[in-house]
Amino acid sequence: MRLSTARLVTLGGVVIVLPAAAIAAENAPNELAPITVQEQPVSEAQKERAGLQRELALTPGGVTLVEAEDLEERNVATLGDMLRYVPGMWTADGSTGDGTFLSSRGSNLDSVNYDGNGVKLMIDGLPVTAADGNNHNSFIDPLAARYAVIARGANAMTYGASTLGGAIDFISPTARTTDNQAYLSAGSHGTVQNSVTGGTVHGNLDALVTVEQRSYDGFRAHQEQQRSGVYANTGWQISDSVENRLYLTYVDNDQELAGSLTQGQFDADPYQAGASNETGNFLKNVEKWRVANRTAWNLSDTSSLVVGFSFEDQSLYHPIVQNPFFSLLIDNDQTTFGTTIRYDKKLGNHDLLLGLNYGETRVKGGNYQHSGGVRGALSTKVDNKADNLEVFAMDRWHFAERWSLVYGAQAVTGNREVRNVTVSSGAERNPEEDFDSINPRVGVIYQLADRSELFASVSKLFEAPTLYELEDDVSASDEALDAMQGKVAEVGTRGSAPLGQASEWNWEFTVYYAQIEDEILSLDDPNATGTSLATNVDDTIHAGVEALFGASIALGNSDHRIAPLLSMTWNDFTFDNDPLYGDNQLPVAPEFFIKGEVMYRHANGFYAGPTFDIVDDRYADFANSYKVDGYELLGLRTGLNRDNWEVYLEGRNLTDEAYVANVSARNDLSNPATAGAAAILQAGEPRSFYAGVRFDF
Template identity: 30%
Template sequence: MHYSDPAFFALRRKAEKLLPKVALALLGTSAALALLTPSAHSQTVTRPITVTGKAETDSITVPDAGEARRRIENTAGGVDIVPADEVRDGRANTVKDVLDFVPGVFAQPKYGQEDSRLSIRGSGLSRSFHLRGTRILRDGVPITDADGAGDTMEIDPLAVDYTEIYKGANALQYGASLLGGAVNFVSPTGRSQPGFLLRQELGSFDSLRSQFGAGGAQGNFDYYVTPTYSHSSGYRDHTDQDYTRLNGNVGYRFGDGAETRFYLSAANINQKIPNSVTKSQALASPSWTSPQSFSGNTKRNIEAIRAASKTTFLTDSGEATVGFFAASKTLFHPLSSPGFSTVVDNEEVNGGGFARWTGDTQVAGHRNEMTLGLNYFTGNNHAKSFTNVGGARGSLTADADQTSDTLEVYGENAFYVVPDVALIAGLQGTMARRELDDNFLSNGNQSFERGYNSVNPKFGTRWDFAPHMQAFVNYSWSSEPPPFSELGTTATTTALEQQESRTLELGSRGRHGDLAWDAAIYRAWLHNELQTIQPATGQAVQQNVDNTIHQGIELGGDWVFARNLAATDDSTTLRLAYTYSDFFFDGHPTYGNNDIPGAPRHYLRAELRYAHASGWYAGPNVEWVPQGYYVDNANTLKTDPYLLLGAKAGYDFGNGLKLFLDGRNLLDKTFISNASTTTSATASSALFNPGDGRAVFVGAEYRW
């Protein structure tokens, strides 16, 4: 059935009317199973989700990285996990440093830590600022705003124990049904990282980064806290930055079957930002920015504070988690470019709650895993705009309250027809509301309210065909209501439908001896894809694109070879992540089957590392984009291909002290790291942001 068929829309409307009944049915099923099914541990089962009671050294609310990997590999689809050790062995400054070796993920910063593009399987691809289409979570609590938009600036890679990546509808564990899925950054606790930590990084562009950490457990209590500070003058002109962030949590165990954890994070971010430039300017003078960046004092300053709590209860047949969160953020954001100059001044609050039950039971003598959950997010953004007078507020030009509410109900069931084969079915329903109340009436009342409902099923199977080896296939629906950044701020620009997609995915992951792999191939059929187009001059405009295709191949893994080459217990490891992305219009009346702009067709990260038994390691790494990608729907202008060479080296003294040396773009290649998209580009289109030149960073970390 094609998305344009009337029967498709009739079927979807019928499904959406069933959403309230679906919610009640899922909650009722959850209660019935919890009360009536026998204990999973009274039966012979394999790979149970949970057990009643945990060791005193373990956290109940936050599984360690090993347990998290075992859980995430129950997913019949593309998932990954990145332990902190894979990030902290070099400079850990942006989400790109965390996610660069995850196939299917394209993370590219414009400059420094600010405004990184994060796209998974082409999600939010047209967005060159902030992100959408992927839910960002911290300890299972959303960082993205209630309307689905967000950024990664509040995420501190040094304050993360491990990172979970759920691609597409595989993020159903957190209720997300988005093209990009979800990324969950998990904090250390006093049980996972007891003791003290000092870390210092220094390097190119006057970069300085400091971290202190302290954690411990005493009886039922544990705590972890880590403040960090970073400064850089930046590679490009007008990119000075100062980041001060604090992350911490306190946990309390009620015996061996329940635990509550409270989280608090705060950030003070001061980031100067340069304007995008033309391709020729970016490649000829990569450190240059336009004079408007200085005259308009363009920057992005954020003050944010976030509090959350969650409680996990263990039972004989599973675990239940409930939680709440609240966040407040102010944004002062002067912008100035040819034809457009304003000061964005926002005061935003977000909050909500969630509940999730995961059970491992027996049904008709077969193992059965079930997840049921409920999310509610709400937020209000008091959005004001002023004329930009040298980076200060001039006259008021807009004043509105943007209110978002989202209710999600979801469930997933894995039934084991035989011990190694699970049939999986899931269902997610969303009711979302977007309301704008216009407080600036001199240009008319632009208030509006829009509602978006959807029901998204998922079907799949997972086959554990050998120890530590799996194959999977799934077919899923997803939907994405437009955030306010797409809806705009006038009643005449709100005629956007939600983005809808169906995705078929199959793949395999596993480890055999010294070889580990993670492979997936997918094809997604999109309807009403949200596109934000940035004209050569003027403000961004939004549109739906009727039918598009996103398809690709994701290959990741590592191979340990040449053991005992120069000494006992030494090894050489080849690690790589390759992403093939083929995104295109499907019979568009203007663009035909043109490529959708914004991402390279091929993207490769690879590293070769030698590790000596005495504690030192060294090796080169590469980032390779062999073909440039289009920046416009008309497919008239491309970025250039590039190959970047880097290297890392370090030494672990074995007494808590570690040193590292991290060299990037060692051949000082000029390249485009980030580009905006538009309808039709020319040589004079200011869409490009050059990447950093040669840089070297050194660091020391001491734990005791």
């Protein structure tokens, strides 16, 4: 991945001036030949990228742009692979084929990744995350996106997101912005991925379809996955100023779940499934379809309006607990409707943005007993619902030649209602609550040079609880959890600049400090391993440093270059004078992690170089008595990139280190007996090799 500002595209016309020549003619004065001006047409892809760059440049905080072409040089199967070089994003893969634990700036530091809240996921500006904020069943194929915009923390107000960790917007390719292509990759652990993308443009109409398939045996026992998907969109240029685009998605994903291990189990065999995962046949089978529509109007040269809606239906079959005392199989349907309105207006030196997001989610089904993954008697009937409205307004005021003031506010209102009925007794739990907040934001941007800037901002943070958190509230009453809220300040810089005669470097650097009230944290329930209990804690601190540095350094002539890339994150996530935990560190996320590569690149498209990961220790309990070791990984990748085809080879964890990729949290593991029995460790990927090929047609 390259820092977005390092690859700015000049969209102005290219002027070609034909040299003037004197035409001598007998008995006539000299005349100049006419000057011909030719304008290079701007492609749809260039317009799209320029629009994304414009939004990034108007954000006084940490935002990163990931481009699809950078992902084609390595094996990308999960969101963790896609977000590898995005600073501030802690990701971990371990139990599932493509389920990724995702934490942005300390969001979602729960014991497990059950509902994956804290980051709002969007496709083309329309929500994938449910209205209550959960990403429980969301499967996004990273290779089906042309771009991903990662706006961390309060910087996601540009998208209207009311989450602690921000938002990720995945931009779909269209027939006007991408080529027809075929992709195939295969490698260790029975991994096979393939996709075919085909599209057509006919006058004012265009259509694109991607069909993908993934098979995976897994590097752990009981980790097999079979996934297939179809991603389609069609566009209609209704007039010079109006375009409509319809999106259709279908995904069928079946995967076995490997479980968390005790330290003893990990030492004996880090790649085993876990004591009950195989006998209980723990699964996460999701079938979903999604339809969305987006209409864009260019109202004038200075204003535009976008209106969109989406509807998604997901069916989940999910046996996750089986022991002598308790078994749990979740079988439900989740439907989510979402809509968005976005209005942009340039008014003199003001760049105004007004927006609205609204979503409704219903979850119907139940919790069942099971044996070996076969559904048994209904134990709890579930009928939950949530809605959420986000209205936001921002002004980007260019009040001086190099200065911009960014200010605005977001209004959030939403309802969460859980209705769980215990079948055996008829008892009903019905926690319900409305959540409201006004979240102001103010920032400033100073343009250092054409391609670099300084920024600073202060914002309010807010995130309401999810339905899953209300279901698993430790109080087990009809009282709802409180919403999380706080304030955050950040300063930083981003840009690119020449480095010597024929070289260039780019950077992204942000420092932030947030004070959070009523953070929702979850603990594994010791009486039902695989489930969690949620509660509010009074005060916490989320602070950190996010840095991304890249360069393209010429060696001799321009045919040979060295391209280093370094992503560094330092976290300081702590309790703040908590009556029980004092100023202890929050668990799960490491204090620092570094990911990088150093690539040699030749002008003919050949590239090769090492990759590396350095990850610090983490705590696995709030008492800070159980520490999980950090790790260092070494990899290597090489390939050849030509105009119409590309091939790559990647090796990971070449030293075959056994390491913990993800860890669950407990309350206090200072007792050796308790610590020894705690199944909280998920192994990371062992030595692995992958190869892939892509060609355009």
